[in-house]
Amino acid sequence: MTSRSTDTARLVSIDLARTLAIAMMFTAHVAPSDGPARILLATEFLTAPLFALLVGAAAQLAHDRAPDPGMCWSPPCGRCVSSLSGCCSPSAAPRW
Incomplete structure (x- = not known):
């Protein structure tokens, strides 16, 4: 049903x-x-x-x-990406 x-x-x-x-x-x-x-x-x-x-x-x-555990929401780049791509890493975040 x-x-x-x-x-x-x-x-x-x-x-x-x-x-x-x-x-x-x-x-x-x-x-x-x-x-x-x-x-x-x-x-x-x-x-x-x-x-x-x-x-x-x-x-x-x-x-x-729920999204895949290997994914994260990264506000600096503004998109959901794999944590392996580096966008989610703290060093990839822009310095304001």
Whole structure:
């Protein structure tokens, strides 16, 4: 159920899980009773683990999209370059 066409595309399954978590949180806080057969009581206990799962998924997605550890952002030259090229070294920085 995930659709991903480019690197910046959204994961539909993550968005659906977020929507479910928000709906469950709203139900847990607004429901006047436990509902028939105490079915709404489940929202009290399933919402926090779902949010925890989403936090882990978000952390993994952020980790996967992080730049390569061999890369650095070098303000003196203003571009992301390999640390082997010398632009990231302190000696390559202009003296102001």
